[in-house]
Amino acid sequence: xxxxxxxxxxxxxxxxxxxxxxxxxxxxxxxxIAPNNEAMEEIVAQxxxxxxxxxxxxxxSDKMKDSSDYDYTLPPDxxxxxxxxxxxxxxxxxxxxxxxxxxxxxxLNETVxxxxxxxxxxxxxxxxxxxxxxxxxxxxxxxxxxxGVDELIIDVRNNPGGYVATCIYLSSxxxxxxxxxxxxxTYKYNDRLSELYKKETxxxxxxxxxxxxxITTNRSLDLSRVYILTGHHSASCSELLINCLRPYMTxxxxxxxxxxxxxxxxxxxxxxxxxxxxxxxFRTYNAVGVPVPMTGxxxxxxxxxxxxxGRIGDxxxxxxxxxxxxxxxxxxxx
Numbered sequence: 100x101x102x103x104x105x106x107x108x109x110x111x112x113x114x115x116x117x118x119x120x121x122x123x124x125x126x127x128x129x130x131x132i133a134p135n136n137e138a139m140e141e142i143v144a145q146x147x148x149x150x151x152x153x154x155x156x157x158x159x160s161d162k163m164k165d166s167s168d169y170d171y172t173l174p175p176d177x178x179x180x181x182x183x184x185x186x187x188x189x190x191x192x193x194x195x196x197x198x199x200x201x202x203x204x205x206x207l208n209e210t211v212x213x214x215x216x217x218x219x220x221x222x223x224x225x226x227x228x229x230x231x232x233x234x235x236x237x238x239x240x241x242x243x244x245x246x247g248v249d250e251l252i253i254d255v256r257n258n259p260g261g262y263v264a265t266c267i268y269l270s271s272x273x274x275x276x277x278x279x280x281x282x283x284x285t286y287k288y289n290d291r292l293s294e295l296y297k298k299e300t301x302x303x304x305x306x307x308x309x310x311x312x313x314i315t316t317n318r319s320l321d322l323s324r325v326y327i328l329t330g331h332h333s334a335s336c337s338e339l340l341i342n343c344l345r346p347y348m349t350x351x352x353x354x355x356x357x358x359x360x361x362x363x364x365x366x367x368x369x370x371x372x373x374x375x376x377x378x379x380x381f382r383t384y385n386a387v388g389v390p391v392p393m394t395g396x397x398x399x400x401x402x403x404x405x406x407x408x409g410r411i412g413d414x415x416x417x418x419x420x421x422x423x424x425x426x427x428x429x430x431x432x433x
Contacts, residue, residue: 139172145372146171146178152367158379159184160289175374189360190378195368210237213412214244217423220432223247225320226419228254228411232261232336235268242272242318250430251320252422253340254328254411256354256404260335263307263363270344271310276321278347280311282386284339286363289380305381309347324349326426328418329398334358338391339383346386351425352398354418361391400425 150169154160162184169181179192214227225248227241245251251273267283285304288296293303309315327341329352338357344350361383367376384390402421414420426432 142174143171145175145374146173148369148371149175149179149374149376150182152369152376153179153182153378155291156289156365156367156378156380157182157190158289158362158381159187160291175372179374179376187379189362189364190376192374192376195373195375210234211241214241215412216245216248217414219423219427222249222426222430222432224250224252224423224426226252226254226412230258232258232263232265232269235265238265238269238272239318242269242320245320246318248320248322250324250326250426251322252326252328252419252426254419255333255337255340256328256330256418257332258334258337259332259358260337260360263336263339266336266339266343267307268310268315270340271315272319273322273325274309274319274344274347275323276316276319278309279316279319281309281347283307283309284343284386285384285388286381287384292380304384322348324351326351326353326422328352328422329354329357329396330404331355331395332358333396334360335363338396341396342383342389342391343385345389351400351422352396353400353402353422353425354398354404355401356395356397357391359391359393359395361393 146169150166150171154163154166157163163182169178171178173181176192183190210229210231210233212228212230214225217224217226225245227245229241253273263284270283271279283306285306287293287304296305297303325344325348327337327350329337329341333354334357338360341350341352341357362379363381363383364377365380367378382390400421402418404417410416412419414423
């Protein structure tokens, strides 16, 4: 049985997973240990499954070598690494028994670490620190608190990503009402998957749209501008949020250049393999066809975070303080 779940997250290096072996699968050969025939057959079967899945789903499958050019006697995690192309900084695998869907174990206290509303003059300025695009409940709770704000600051300086659907939901609640129902982003896949989508839909790309339903309409902040605080660890959905809001509203980015992860993953798993594969399977583009730069999003205001100046949420903290300063300067606060 195989499940496919589209998911955006970030890992800057390939994760080396421990080889799934048991002591009785091996025999002594002098000073080294080699797998017996039964264990080797299991390894070969897993490696062949990995190759087939990667050939069908991997974004860079056209750059993979012919199947006969790979060594199917390698432990599955090592074999997976031999399939990864040079430009891929993010694909990885991990032991199947460790798999936990990202929807489990997350709540508001974990992903929205802090939220505040600052009243400066006649303006209400909302702020929240967001560490991961997980459940919609997290987003709903904090946006309800932000109702009626004139300006909004979203702090994703340490946010590595999460679910695209949650990113779309947050964007739909922040963006101006004119964006409702309009194109949020497109996804480009490898040639095989693009051809399948074309046969099914007439289009090579799959698309996502800003939500236009009763929930988002009633809770929308309907803003024309948003400030987003970033760091080097802001990646994936954090970058997607910035890139896909820009065609519809002013997005002011303050902080450090982001990771540069314009691609997404699809977990691949099977009872035939002891590893969950997390290969890159698609690249995203915003409504005007612009991807997140592979070198990262350069802030409009490049500003180093200085943890000595204050805690997150403190108006004297470097990035938040700079955002408030910019709002005061541009908003004609009385």
